[in-house]
Amino acid sequence: MNLNNQLSEWRDLALQFEQQINDTILGQNKAIRHCVISVFARGHVLLEGNVGVGKTTLLRALAQGLGGDYQRIEGTIDLMPADLIYYTYLDNRGRPQVDPGPLLKQGERLATFFFNEINRARPQVHSLLLRVMAERSVSAFNQDYQFPHVQVFADRNRIEREETFELPAAARDRFMMEINIDTPKDDADLSELIFNPRFHDVEKLIADLTSGKIAYYQLNEIGKEIQESIQPSAKLHEYALNLWKATQRPADFGIILSDTEMNQLVQAGSSPRGMSFLIRAAKVNAWLEDRTTLLPEDLQAIFQVTMAHRIFLNPVYEYRKDELKPELITGILEGISAP
Amino acid sequence: MIPLFLLLITLLLSSCSSSISEPIHSFQVQTPRPFGYVIGDKITQRLLVEVRQGVELQYSSLPARGTINRWLNLNKVKINKKKASDGWHYQIDLTYQVFYAPLEVKMLDLPAFTLQFRQFGNTVGQEVPVWHFTTAPLRELAIRKDNGIEYMRPDQLAPLIDNSAVTTRLTIFSAITSLMAGYLAWLYGLLSFLPKYQIFKKPTRQLAKLTEGDEEKMLAIFHHALNRLNGKPLFKHQSKVFYQEFPRYKQLQSELDWFFDYSNEYFFGSHAKLDENNSHRIQQLSKHCLDIERGRR
Numbered sequence: 001m002n003l004n005n006q007l008s009e010w011r012d013l014a015l016q017f018e019q020q021i022n023d024t025i026l027g028q029n030k031a032i033r034h035c036v037i038s039v040f041a042r043g044h045v046l047l048e049g050n051v052g053v054g055k056t057t058l059l060r061a062l063a064q065g066l067g068g069d070y071q072r073i074e075g076t077i078d079l080m081p082a083d084l085i086y087y088t089y090l091d092n093r094g095r096p097q098v099d100p101g102p103l104l105k106q107g108e109r110l111a112t113f114f115f116n117e118i119n120r121a122r123p124q125v126h127s128l129l130l131r132v133m134a135e136r137s138v139s140a141f142n143q144d145y146q147f148p149h150v151q152v153f154a155d156r157n158r159i160e161r162e163e164t165f166e167l168p169a170a171a172r173d174r175f176m177m178e179i180n181i182d183t184p185k186d187d188a189d190l191s192e193l194i195f196n197p198r199f200h201d202v203e204k205l206i207a208d209l210t211s212g213k214i215a216y217y218q219l220n221e222i223g224k225e226i227q228e229s230i231q232p233s234a235k236l237h238e239y240a241l242n243l244w245k246a247t248q249r250p251a252d253f254g255i256i257l258s259d260t261e262m263n264q265l266v267q268a269g270s271s272p273r274g275m276s277f278l279i280r281a282a283k284v285n286a287w288l289e290d291r292t293t294l295l296p297e298d299l300q301a302i303f304q305v306t307m308a309h310r311i312f313l314n315p316v317y318e319y320r321k322d323e324l325k326p327e328l329i330t331g332i333l334e335g336i337s338a339p
Numbered sequence: 340m341i342p343l344f345l346l347l348i349t350l351l352l353s354s355c356s357s358s359i360s361e362p363i364h365s366f367q368v369q370t371p372r373p374f375g376y377v378i379g380d381k382i383t384q385r386l387l388v389e390v391r392q393g394v395e396l397q398y399s400s401l402p403a404r405g406t407i408n409r410w411l412n413l414n415k416v417k418i419n420k421k422k423a424s425d426g427w428h429y430q431i432d433l434t435y436q437v438f439y440a441p442l443e444v445k446m447l448d449l450p451a452f453t454l455q456f457r458q459f460g461n462t463v464g465q466e467v468p469v470w471h472f473t474t475a476p477l478r479e480l481a482i483r484k485d486n487g488i489e490y491m492r493p494d495q496l497a498p499l500i501d502n503s504a505v506t507t508r509l510t511i512f513s514a515i516t517s518l519m520a521g522y523l524a525w526l527y528g529l530l531s532f533l534p535k536y537q538i539f540k541k542p543t544r545q546l547a548k549l550t551e552g553d554e555e556k557m558l559a560i561f562h563h564a565l566n567r568l569n570g571k572p573l574f575k576h577q578s579k580v581f582y583q584e585f586p587r588y589k590q591l592q593s594e595l596d597w598f599f600d601y602s603n604e605y606f607f608g609s610h611a612k613l614d615e616n617n618s619h620r621i622q623q624l625s626k627h628c629l630d631i632e633r634g635r636r
Binding site for chain 1: 555558559562563566571572574575576602603604606607608
């Protein structure tokens with residue numbers, strides 16, 4: 001089977017995977033598309049949204065659909081890094097025992113790691129997670145443990161701010177995407193979620209998903225093939241560079257927001273790592289659209305979720321970030337043409 | 340005793356005979372102020388006469404209407420005769436007009452005349468006395484020219500009729516008409532000088548000069564024109580929103596789709612070359628857009 005056929009076959013599986021999650025989680029097509037992109041771009045994802053909108057259900061559905069081993073941990077204020085690596089207990093003969101924690105338990109077979117309510121965990125835990133995400137490894141018991149297939153999904157709710165720890169910029173930058181999950185807008189979807197008993201039993205809903213059609217251990221290889229099969233043109237390089245510069249100096253591109261001193265708005269734009277994530281995710285978008293050509297619209301499709309959490313506003317404007325960030329992103333996309 | 344009685348009778352009869360024989364009971368002349376007249380002024384003299392029953396005014400005894408003398412004219416004679424308790428009451432209004440132009444204040448007079456009444460074939464006269472009045476010059480008589488300025492000032496101009504309400508209405512309705520005409524012109528795309536109707540003018544001219552060797556330039560020019568029309572960069576996946584915003588361009592949907600596909604292929608794909616047919620197609624597409632812009636299509 002040549003490479004094109006293989007990519008085409010994987011794309012069919014990816015679209016089936018996306019479809020069955022869409023059937024399970026209603027009204028979140030865009031967020032699900034972004035999650036699917038992150039799976040094949042091999043990037044970590046942070047979900048943010050209100051309580052009860054289905055963040056955890058979405059992550060569980062993704063893990064179930066992907067198959068492979070997974071672990072889940074709940075963020076709490078007293079959670080320490082060691083809790084992720086090992087736990088101690090007395091066995092039935094009263095002798096102390098040390099067993100591997102959630103991170104080490106499956107070893108290299110660990111495919112999906114959930115971190116629920118990540119902002120409730122302390123910075124020490126964020127720090128450990130930062131290494132897991134960046135290097136896919138961790139040091140424990142005088143040796144390094146590798147997790148070559150791990151993908152971290154984390155979520156946090158945007159309502160509660162008490163007893164929470166804001167994720168440091170370095171940790172947020174490790175997430176390829178930060179996806180907002182909002183309540184579905186469509187009345188038919190809302191009605192279905194409220195009245196159809198199928199959506200009331202989350203355990204059964206998740207268990208009904210077909211698992212493992214795409215082998216988790218193949219994802220790295222598939223991701224690599226996708227990245228290599230699509231080569232951006234010089235014009236697209238130029239477009240991506242302009243987008244990057246605009247995240248740092250929007251005023252240079254004529255982007256103006258109301259009641260804002262544009263020269264002072266942005267404290268730091270996207271990082272090079274952020275831009276590489278943008279291109280990786282854009283290539284997967286092109287692949288899912290059955291194209292071998294990377295187009296500006298691929299970058300636009302994932303620009304918001306890959307860039308918004310990488311743009312840091314001046315503290316003066318931080319209190320207006322919920323209003324200014326989307327305006328800035330829209331301004332950048334509408335301010336830069338290609339060609 | 341008898342002489343005294345005769346004397347009393349005689350006195351009584353004499354008193355009765357005097358009141359019975361008087362034909363004119365009362366006579367009164369009413370005149371206005373006797374000063375302050377100038378040339379052209381009118382003076383009305385009113386005569387009030389009460390006569391006994393059977394006494395008739397001789398109208399011919401009144402002055403005739405017309406010129407009295409060289410400076411006085413009798414314009415009007417109005418006689419009002421009413422029944423009185425014992426006879427007749429006459430009100431005679433004589434309206435004179437003075438044409439005397441005096442060089443200084445001068446005393447003139449309305450001439451006297453005699454009113455005549457007829458009674459049983461006898462004629463009774465009642466003298467209307469002369470009436471004096473003064474006239475004054477109307478204009479200056481001394482020559483005064485201070486600093487070369489004429490003493491006489493020009494006549495006052497006739498006051499203009501107030502037409503402000505009409506002018507205001509005219510202004511308002513003109514403004515409304517102009518606005519409506521402007522709106523209709525805008526609606527029908529007649530304001531071709533506006534930038535809105537100039538978007539494809541220059542690109543169409545520029546594209547006409549280019550050939551198949553200038554692929555990148557041709558594509559860029561037309562992209563730029565579409566971006567200007569859209570107000571922001573236009574990409575193919577946004578065409579649905581574009582057609583909602585500019586529905587008249589939907590008739591070019593297939594051609595615009597072809598253009599975007601071709602552009603994507605050229606700039607982001609295999610860098611395909613434009614052939615002569617394709618360059619002609621872009622030129623035609625720009626012309627069609629210009630036609631839509633001008634409302635010709």
